[in-house]
Amino acid sequence: MYTLEDIAAHANPKDCWILIKGTVYDVTKFLPQHPGGAEVILSYAGADATGAYESFHPSSLLETPPPGFKSLGPLSPSDLPISRNLELEVKRPPKPPLHTIINTFDFETIAERTVAPKTWAFYSSAATDLLSMKLNKEAFDQVLFRPRVMRNVKSVYTRTKILGFDTGVPFFIAPTAMQGMINLDGEKAVAEGAGEENVIHIISTNSSHPIADVVSSGKGPEQQTHFLQLYVNTDRPKTSQLLADAKACGLRAVFVTVDAHISGKREADERLKVDIPVKSAVSGAISHNDRKGGGMGRLMGLYIDRTLNWEDIPWIKSVAGGLPIVLKGIQTAADAKLAVEYGVQGIVLSNHGGRNLDTSPPALFTLLEIHKIYPEVFNALEVYIDGGIRRGTDIFKALCLGATAVGIGRPYLYALNYGAEGVAHLTQILKDELETTMRMCGVTDLSGVHPGLVNTRKIDALVEDGIEHSYVKWRPRSKI
Numbered sequence: 001m002y003t004l005e006d007i008a009a010h011a012n013p014k015d016c017w018i019l020i021k022g023t024v025y026d027v028t029k030f031l032p033q034h035p036g037g038a039e040v041i042l043s044y045a046g047a048d049a050t051g052a053y054e055s056f057h058p059s060s061l062l063e064t065p066p067p068g069f070k071s072l073g074p075l076s077p078s079d080l081p082i083s084r085n086l087e088l089e090v091k092r093p094p095k096p097p098l099h100t101i102i103n104t105f106d107f108e109t110i111a112e113r114t115v116a117p118k119t120w121a122f123y124s125s126a127a128t129d130l131l132s133m134k135l136n137k138e139a140f141d142q143v144l145f146r147p148r149v150m151r152n153v154k155s156v157y158t159r160t161k162i163l164g165f166d167t168g169v170p171f172f173i174a175p176t177a178m179q180g181m182i183n184l185d186g187e188k189a190v191a192e193g194a195g196e197e198n199v200i201h202i203i204s205t206n207s208s209h210p211i212a213d214v215v216s217s218g219k220g221p222e223q224q225t226h227f228l229q230l231y232v233n234t235d236r237p238k239t240s241q242l243l244a245d246a247k248a249c250g251l252r253a254v255f256v257t258v259d260a261h262i263s264g265k266r267e268a269d270e271r272l273k274v275d276i277p278v279k280s281a282v283s284g285a286i287s288h289n290d291r292k293g294g295g296m297g298r299l300m301g302l303y304i305d306r307t308l309n310w311e312d313i314p315w316i317k318s319v320a321g322g323l324p325i326v327l328k329g330i331q332t333a334a335d336a337k338l339a340v341e342y343g344v345q346g347i348v349l350s351n352h353g354g355r356n357l358d359t360s361p362p363a364l365f366t367l368l369e370i371h372k373i374y375p376e377v378f379n380a381l382e383v384y385i386d387g388g389i390r391r392g393t394d395i396f397k398a399l400c401l402g403a404t405a406v407g408i409g410r411p412y413l414y415a416l417n418y419g420a421e422g423v424a425h426l427t428q429i430l431k432d433e434l435e436t437t438m439r440m441c442g443v444t445d446l447s448g449v450h451p452g453l454v455n456t457r458k459i460d461a462l463v464e465d466g467i468e469h470s471y472v473k474w475r476p477r478s479k480i
Contacts, residue, residue, distance in 0.1 A: 221251075270293030
């Protein structure tokens with residue numbers, strides 16, 4: 001038997017012991033073979049790695065340890081309680097009953113005080129001064145309604161189509177990474193909750209669970225629609241294989257993220273070090289720490305191809321196997337026009353939830369800019385927006401201004417704190433708020449929305465009306 005002191009004496013690359021579930025292992029020879037790299041294991045050298053191991057390995061893996069993974073024996077019973085305490089999460093306030101939650105802000109408030117600090121920092125953080133994140137919500141607050149009255153609104157219908165696929169609501173669950181951090185079932189629970197309410201779910205390239213497992217956790221590809229969010233990998237064959245796998249699993253479209261060649265500086269996320277590494281079951285990215293901090297978005301995104309450009313769209317189409325292509329992260333009317341010219345089926349107007357380039361425009365501004373400069377875009381492809389949408393009123397305003405549907409990200413992460421039931425409950429809340437707004441504005445189905453139902457005067461002056469600034473004489477800089 002071994003003590004914690006014995007284990008701590010073997011904590012370097014040439015002599016590395018770790019403790020997993022009460023058993024001591026010598027993993028020195030295994031370090032160079034570890035698929036996730038030696039660094040992950042070395043961060044637990046001479047210590048208890050149980051929490052990290054259980055985060056992304058099946059419990060049966062150590063029944064037949066891999067070569068170089070040598071079992072030495074059990075931990076001394078006298079030290080076992082101490083070791084077990086290292087695995088326990090800090091006690092947090094209990095979550096109130098799900099039925100007491102009545103809006104998206106309730107989910108957010110509860111998540112802030114009940115999830116692990118690193119999880120909260122990763123999900124809630126935004127770039128530098130958080131200005132774009134705040135503007136996303138404030139933009140919707142500046143748009144007022146122009147309700148029509150004396151309409152028969154006894155029955156209202158929220159059903160619509162996104163890329164030709166039926167959905168019960170004009171919003172979808174936007175892709176967010178590593179959902180297993182807030183709930184062990186992660187994306188699988190989201191798929192289950194989405195299937196219950198007939199809302200489309202977009203699976204992230206940085207999903208905690210394999211795509212096949214996520215799809216099978218819902219109603220299956222024949223009865224439920226899933227899309228894939230794609231980060232193009234520097235190793236292009238990996239992207240080709242991912243797209244082939246996604247199509248084989250029944251995913252119906254590809255949302256290519258185009259505004260995240262690198263991650264923004266999310267300071268709240270950087271300040272907190274990664275305690276238990278997490279690994280994406282799809283991209284293979286693993287969280288870790290470096291001299292800049294513990295920014296999970298920055299460090300897990302190192303595989304993303306920074307050379308991605310417009311000329312790569314034909315290649316993406318060729319490896320997508322005929323799946324519709326949507327570009328996620330459009331922020332100007334000029335790029336919306338280019339998307340039309342390159343023949344994609346849709347665009348998401350988005351500043352990545354304010355997480356990448358601070359002071360980038362809210363999607364609502366970009367939506368109005370397209371109306372001013374290239375309104376023909378709306379006839380050529382489907383336009384979606386995300387960022388800052390927290391109410392059914394926000395959804396309705398976006399639809400009135402030409403959006404086909406909207407994406408909702410963080411609220412669903414916070415709802416996942418309650419598992420599949422939380423996901424379904426949030427969808428019900430948003431759908432109810434949307435139906436109420438439709439009735440109040442005199443609309444009975446989504447074909448009746450139009451710009452005349454909203455007043456955008458308070459933000460119109462902030463919307464660009466040309467490709468370049470009309471009040472700035474621009475001269476390109478010469479190269480050094």
